[in-house]
Amino acid sequence: MTVRIIGAPTDYGQDRRGVDMGPSAIRYAGLSDALSSAGVDAADAGDLTVPRAEERNPDARTPSTGTAKFLQEIEEVTTALADRVADSVAAGETPLVLGGDHSVAIGSLSGSARDAEIGAVWFDAHGDYNTPSTSPSGNVHGMPLAAVLGHGDWEGVEWANAPGLSEENVAYVGLRALDDSEREAIRDSEMTAYTMSDIDERGITDVVGAALTVAGDGVDGVHVSLDMDWLDPTIAPGVGTPVRGGVTYREAHHAMELVAETDGVRSMEVVEVNPVLDESNETAELATELVASAFGKRIL
Numbered sequence: 001m002t003v004r005i006i007g008a009p010t011d012y013g014q015d016r017r018g019v020d021m022g023p024s025a026i027r028y029a030g031l032s033d034a035l036s037s038a039g040v041d042a043a044d045a046g047d048l049t050v051p052r053a054e055e056r057n058p059d060a061r062t063p064s065t066g067t068a069k070f071l072q073e074i075e076e077v078t079t080a081l082a083d084r085v086a087d088s089v090a091a092g093e094t095p096l097v098l099g100g101d102h103s104v105a106i107g108s109l110s111g112s113a114r115d116a117e118i119g120a121v122w123f124d125a126h127g128d129y130n131t132p133s134t135s136p137s138g139n140v141h142g143m144p145l146a147a148v149l150g151h152g153d154w155e156g157v158e159w160a161n162a163p164g165l166s167e168e169n170v171a172y173v174g175l176r177a178l179d180d181s182e183r184e185a186i187r188d189s190e191m192t193a194y195t196m197s198d199i200d201e202r203g204i205t206d207v208v209g210a211a212l213t214v215a216g217d218g219v220d221g222v223h224v225s226l227d228m229d230w231l232d233p234t235i236a237p238g239v240g241t242p243v244r245g246g247v248t249y250r251e252a253h254h255a256m257e258l259v260a261e262t263d264g265v266r267s268m269e270v271v272e273v274n275p276v277l278d279e280s281n282e283t284a285e286l287a288t289e290l291v292a293s294a295f296g297k298r299i300l
Ligand SMILES: NC(=[NH2+])NCCC[C@H](N)C(=O)O
Pocket: 101, 102, 126, 127, 128, 130, 135, 136, 137, 138, 139, 141, 142, 143, 178, 179, 227, 229, 241, 272
């Protein structure tokens, strides 16, 4: 199996600078070697070209509601990313996107879903199901799932919609921080949502197994989206929107080991690593380890 590494060094989806350095931090943590030790061929396509915010639209950082900040920039980045991801899948590879903030998922998912039906497992503290009118922050990293599914204001926004992904094949794992409107929208949707409480009650093995089944049901493949704030901030401090009560080190590894066992992984992304907020690159190192587990690395 060839894993095609695609860096997406963008921070346009949120307010805390530095997450654009995520791809460097993850490579520096030894991603290629970790993938080789998992037994896959790693081919690094380098980074997408992302224009600096300072050159573009500095005023757009002013907090606002009723909007989606840097939407023009995000459209440019994610449409370029979608092409790279689609090309990689078409070449028989498995693309691995390195964020960047979670807005990159718009590109990963629409690229992976081009000419195909896919499912998605969303490992995240957050629902990322806001629309410009429901978002409390205007940050697009809180909206990518709504965008690709065409929910609310995102309906008919062609560059952002991924018609090959339907709600029935989306499963969240580890939710614990939802905005009120988001909570309602997720309940009303056809998506399956496993919260941290479900993990407490059923255990990680059961929950991840169920999520993979939902995502993989009747589709051509599954996209795995790993937001590093899914983990507890004590082990993954280098993220912009940390939330207490996340999964442990072992739960995370075991979840990724289960991902590797499915065989159906079509594409993956690891996002929200912010080296500026990190402690000696430990979040990037953990991201690297988890990716290796997701691609088959085993203890014995
Ligand atoms: N990918 C993330 N870290 N998303 C955090 C989203 C936080 C909040 N729900 C918002 O929409 O602003």
